[in-house]
Amino acid sequence: MKGxxxxxxxxxxxxxxxxxxxxxxxxxRYYTFLATDxxxxxxxxxxxxLLLGVTGLVPFGHAAYFGxxxxxxxxxxxxxxxxxxxxxxxxxxxxxxxALIFGFFCVRLTSIYFSMLxxxxxxxxxAICFKWNDVTGGEQGYPNVxxxxxxxxxxxxxxxxxxxxxxxxxxxxxxxxxxxxAMRRIVNSPFGRILTTIRDNAERAQFIGTNxxxxxxxxxxxxxxxxxxxxxxxxxxxxxxxxxxxxxPKSAEVLxxxxxxxxxxxxxxxxxxxxxxxxxxxxxxxxEYWPFVLGLILLLLLFGLPGGVVGAxxxxxxxxxxxxxxxx
Amino acid sequence: MLECRKLHKAFSGFVAVNNVSLTVDRNSITAxxxxxxxxxxxxxxxxxxxxxPDGGEVVFEGRDVAGRPPHKIxxxxxxxxxxxxxxxxxxxxxxxxxxxxxxxxxxxxxxxxLSERQYRDETWQMIEHLALHGIAHSVSGEVSHGAQKxxxxxxxxxxxPRMLLLDEPTAGMSAQxxxxxxxxxxxxxxxxxxxxLFTEHDMDVVFSxxxxxxxxxxxxxxxxxxxxxxxxxxxxxxxYLGGGMH
Numbered sequence: 384m385k386g387x388x389x390x391x392x393x394x395x396x397x398x399x400x401x402x403x404x405x406x407x408x409x410x411x412r413y414y415t416f417l418a419t420d421x422x423x424x425x426x427x428x429x430x431x432x433l434l435l436g437v438t439g440l441v442p443f444g445h446a447a448y449f450g451x452x453x454x455x456x457x458x459x460x461x462x463x464x465x466x467x468x469x470x471x472x473x474x475x476x477x478x479x480x481x482a483l484i485f486g487f488f489c490v491r492l493t494s495i496y497f498s499m500l501x502x503x504x505x506x507x508x509x510a511i512c513f514k515w516n517d518v519t520g521g522e523q524g525y526p527n528v529x530x531x532x533x534x535x536x537x538x539x540x541x542x543x544x545x546x547x548x549x550x551x552x553x554x555x556x557x558x559x560x561x562x563x564x565a566m567r568r569i570v571n572s573p574f575g576r577i578l579t580t581i582r583d584n585a586e587r588a589q590f591i592g593t594n595x596x597x598x599x600x601x602x603x604x605x606x607x608x609x610x611x612x613x614x615x616x617x618x619x620x621x622x623x624x625x626x627x628x629x630x631x632p633k634s635a636e637v638l639x640x641x642x643x644x645x646x647x648x649x650x651x652x653x654x655x656x657x658x659x660x661x662x663x664x665x666x667x668x669x670x671e672y673w674p675f676v677l678g679l680i681l682l683l684l685l686f687g688l689p690g691g692v693v694g695a696x697x698x699x700x701x702x703x704x705x706x707x708x709x710x711x
Numbered sequence: 712m713l714e715c716r717k718l719h720k721a722f723s724g725f726v727a728v729n730n731v732s733l734t735v736d737r738n739s740i741t742a743x744x745x746x747x748x749x750x751x752x753x754x755x756x757x758x759x760x761x762x763x764p765d766g767g768e769v770v771f772e773g774r775d776v777a778g779r780p781p782h783k784i785x786x787x788x789x790x791x792x793x794x795x796x797x798x799x800x801x802x803x804x805x806x807x808x809x810x811x812x813x814x815x816x817x818x819x820x821x822x823x824x825l826s827e828r829q830y831r832d833e834t835w836q837m838i839e840h841l842a843l844h845g846i847a848h849s850v851s852g853e854v855s856h857g858a859q860k861x862x863x864x865x866x867x868x869x870x871x872p873r874m875l876l877l878d879e880p881t882a883g884m885s886a887q888x889x890x891x892x893x894x895x896x897x898x899x900x901x902x903x904x905x906x907x908l909f910t911e912h913d914m915d916v917v918f919s920x921x922x923x924x925x926x927x928x929x930x931x932x933x934x935x936x937x938x939x940x941x942x943x944x945x946x947x948x949x950x951y952l953g954g955g956m957h
Contacts, residue, residue: 573818576826580810583799589781590759590791591814591866598819647801 395650396567400560407549417664419552421657423617426559428640428652429566430609435638436646437570438602439582440490443498443634444505445610447485448478450512450629452611453618454519457528460619467531471558471615478611479604481508486603490596493585502631509629524625528618555616562612567649569605578602639677643684645691654693712737712874712906718757718767718777727753729930731767735874735923740900740907742917745927746951751910752794754927755878758908759791760784771874786815790872794879794910796859798866800852804843807851807862809834811869837865841895857888864892868899875900877909881916889913893920918942926951 406418427449434440456474459465465473485504489497512519519525533550537543542553569575577598580588585595618624627633636659644655666676688695713735720728728750735741743751756762758769760781769777776784799807812830813819838847841861846854851862860880867875880896881889897920900907911917917924918938925935926947934944941947 569822571826572822572824573813573826573829574820574822576806576810576813576829577819579802579806580799580814583801584797587793587797587799587866588814590785590797591811591870592782592785593814593819594780594782601820 396564400556403556404553407545407552412546412548415549415552417660419548419555419620421660422552422555422559423613423620424637424640424656424660425653426562426616427610427613428637428644428656429563429649430606430613431637431641432646432649432652433566433569433578433602433606433609435641436648436651437575437582438578438599439585440599440603441494441498441638442489442603442606443502443631443638444508445501445606445637446631446633447501447505447508447629448482448607448610449614449617449633449637450508450624450626451481451607452478452614453624453628454512454525454614455611456615457525457618457624458518460529460531461525461527467619471612474615475608475612478614479608482607482610483600483604486600486607490599490603502634505629505631505634509626509631512629513626519624519626522626524623525618526623528622528624530619551620555620558612558616562609563653566609570649574598574601639681643680643691645693645695645697647690648693648697651691651693655691658692712739712772713758713908714768714770715754715758716768716770718754718769719765720753720757720762721765726930728757728764731927731930731932733925733932733935735906735908737906738900738904739922740897740920741909741923741925742921743908743910743925743927744914744917744951745910749927750930751927752878753930755791755876755908755910759789759876785870788870788873789876790867790870790874791876792860792863792867792878792880794882796856796863796883798851798859798862800850802851803848804851804854804858804862805834805838805847808837808865808869811866812837815870833869837869840899841865857884857892860884860888860892864895868903871903872905874906874908877907879910879912881911881913889916896920 403418403422407415431442431445434442452474455477456470459470459473460467485501489500489504492500513522515521530547530551531554533554536550536553542550577588577593580591581593581595581598588595614628617628640655640659641652642655643659644653645651663673667673684691690698715731715733718728718731731754743754745751753762757764757777760776760779760783763778767777768775771784771787771789776787799810802810809826809830812833813826816830818824818829838844841864843858843861843865846858851859864880881892884892893916896907899905921938923936924938924941926933926941928950933950934941934947
């Protein structure tokens with residue numbers, strides 16, 4: 384993210400985007416399914432990292448805003464007949480709004496107490512979604528979320544003839560890319576720099592004139608908003624929204640993805656999302672002991688790669704550059 | 712410039728700062744000295760808003776600031792450095808000082824600009840000023856202790872404060888570094904019209920640059936005045952300076 388080395392000048396973002404855009408050409412519905420899953424979770428995990436890697440907050444309840452976004456988007460589309468795009472944006476606003484309200488209380492606490500309170504709020508959200516049959520469908524979930532109208536994609540020669548799930552992948556890819564680009568912009572902005580000062584030293588940040596709690600609250604709400612946007616896409620992708628979207632294992636899952644990829648790199652959480660999802664699919668086809676394997680991965684991660692996968696790769700590149708003697 | 716009136720602070724019964732009144736004149740250099748545990752850091756924390764006093768007033772440029780949050784007092788023109796080095800360790804030296812410029816320039820809520828491009832000239836100027844240009848792009852947590860102290864000073868100065876509080880600015884420095892830092896401080900204070908209030912262990916430093924000295928002992932001020940007066944004060948000699956001072 385910093386330093387004028389040549390490797391960083393390659394527009395990796397664009398390369399990645401174009402590479403992802405080629406996946407439906409493989410013609411496999413399964414690959415497109417996996418790719419859609421990865422893209423949505425990359426967005427979700429990146430939103431979590433606004434808190435974790437950038438601001439130094441550890442939320443245990445980030446799934447709450449993912450779930451809220453999913454419910455809001457789905458309910459607006461199905462019950463209220465709102466078109467996809469505004470419904471999706473409302474999902475983001477819903478996530479941001481609830482994050483603002485819950486965050487108001489959470490940022491008053493620090494470290495583990497902050498984490499526990501975010502988890503407590505997430506469990507409340509889960510309990511409400513689980514019981515409020517009239518609105519959320521309760522335990523049974525909220526099924527048959529309509530697919531967005533993608534008539535506009537018909538105009539594109541090759542894409543127009545694709546199956547609906549390939550088309551939805553393109554829609555997801557575009558919206559996720561825009562959201563992730565916006566988050567990247569935020570991380571690199573003066574606001575983002577102030578967040579990193581809070582992460583590094585919250586006490587000192589106060590003495591350069593920063594209202595630490597206010598900034599934590601703003602970023603908490605932003606992260607909730609982006610999580611809500613990711614949730615909205617996931618509800619449609621999943622063809623239904625269920626209370627377990629907000630349940631604590633979901634929060635843990637996204638936390639693991641983020642740490643696995645590496646919290647100190649912007650792309651770490653996306654890489655983590657891809658690894659965890661692909662590994663899950665691969666391993667589940669061999670053994671039913673996925674949680675066992677997940678446990679091993681976590682052990683390996685914590686002892687072997689404290690900087691996450693991207694952190695380790697970055698370390699290797701730097702070391703090899705020093706060995707060659709150049710600065711790259 | 713700054714006036715503390717009957718400041719009082721106790722921690723679960725232990726009186727850390729007891730009825731302290733202290734006046735700091737504009738553009739002066741004032742030292743607060745005293746043995747460990749005399750209440751120097753607590754006094755600083757009361758003045759800068761880190762702690763809320765149990766009683767008394769802190770009047771900064773005519774306004775009572777006691778109990779206001781640190782970021783507000785900071786924005787009024789009072790900066791501080793800390794006893795243990797207090798910087799942003801994962802950021803580079805350059806980014807540390809740049810962040811302080813961003814915060815003071817009111818750019819903190821800009822979510823769409825590029826932080827890299829903010830206050831580049833001002834940041835470089837400050838880095839040259841502090842002779843940190845050789846390590847500007849090093850991660851600040853990995854540079855030498857003396858350099859980290861300089862970075863911290865840079866962060867404090869970036870806010871163009873009118874008053875600067877320094878808690879043991881030369882703690883942990885070599886004799887050479889101490890000497891350089893003190894010269895730098897005295898020079899900057901003069902150039903920038905800064906009012907300095909500092910605590911320090913090194914008596915050579917204290918007596919060489921202070922205009923006025925206040926002596927804290929067990930939470931109370933036992934003497935205050937010109938360096939010579941303090942040096943000659945019997946009680947100060949008894950409780951603190953010892954027989955070795957002349």
